[in-house]
Amino acid sequence: MRRLATDVAGADEWRPGSHVDDRSASLSAGLRHLGGHDLTSGDEDTLPFLATAAVELGRAATTVYDIVQVLGGSPLVGGLAMYAQPNQLIALGNPGGYRVAAVLSSTPVVFADSLGVHSMDATEDEGTLTDGDKRLTAWEAATVGYFAGLASFVVDFATEHARSREIFGATLAHVDAVQQRLADAATTADALVLSAREGAHGLPALAHAASSTWDVMLHGHLIFGAIGFTMEFPLQRYSRRTKALGSFVDGWIDQRIGSAR
Structure with missing residues (x-):
């Protein structure tokens, strides 16, 4: 999986004020070939493997996109959804889980990352998926794992930079x-990875993953300084992805809790 992700990782084409859709047919095909989609059953036995991937x-x-x-x-x-062109499905949160709707028409929206964000103009309710509960559980576990991966990379990247960057001799x-910031970031990232390997899911796990990953990004930016904010440097891509994806996760959690109330 690591080799596939590295081989198909595309260039960061996002620039301020742009709408970019980063979905990758090569990654989707590679995941199917590796059997990644077989792990999305939502079974407790498969969640750790899905999240680790x-x-x-x-x-x-x-x-x-594949997550x-x-x-x-x-x-x-x-009113916004990722990768939500016409004929795609979107998920609508409700107390019992969620329902899906088909996108009939949508408008591309300038966003803070390459998530193909669209504003919904017209949708058609498709009802509740028969395997909705399992899909919801699997998505939560996979999202926790994705956040853990973002955090883990930045810790390794920041550690390498700190070991090579010389200052005052x-x-x-x-x-x-x-050292303290690296230790705090590493502790947080390791905890997220361990949670993912246990198949952590549910709204609390989602909320914790999004918030904790952002904490790691803040540590990373303070270690890298101004260079971390440049478009040519990888860190800003990871922090942008954390904040952008976190906005959808946090909004989903708020809606689910609000509907339950």
């Missing part, structure tokens, strides 16, 4: 404050 996708910051498809379609949040890794 998603960790590798997160480490390469690949498209999240979205585990749910059946992108979560609809505030020593490397950044010799600075106490940098």
Whole structure:
């Protein structure tokens, strides 16, 4: 899975003010070939394998299109959905789980990442999927794994930078404050990976993964300094993906809780 994710990871084509759809036919085909879609049954025995595979996708910051498809379609949040062109499905949260709807027409929206975000103009309710509960569980586990992969890569990347970057006659890794940030980031990322390998799912697991991964990104930016914000440097891609995907996850959680109330 790591080799596949690395081989098909595309260039970061997003620029401020642009609408970019990063779905990859090569990645989707590769996942089918490896049997990745066989892990989306939502069974407790397969969740750790699914989430662990998603960790590798997160480490390469690949498209999240295939993870979205585990749910059946992108979560609809505030009238927006990822990869939501006509004939695609979107997921509508409700207290009992969720329903899906077909996109009849939509408008591309400028967004903070390459998630193919569209505003819904017209949809048609498709009802509840027969395997909806299992799909929901599998999507939650895969999303936790993807966040864990994002965090894990940034910790490794920041550690490598701290060991090689010299300042005042020593490397950044010799600075106490940098060591503390690396330790905090590594502890958080390791906990996320361990959670993914256990198949963690549910709204609390989703909320924790999104929030904790953003904490790791903040540590990374403080270690890299201004260079971390440049478009030529990988860190901004990971922090953008964390914030953008987190906005959909957080919105989905809020809607599910609001509907339950």
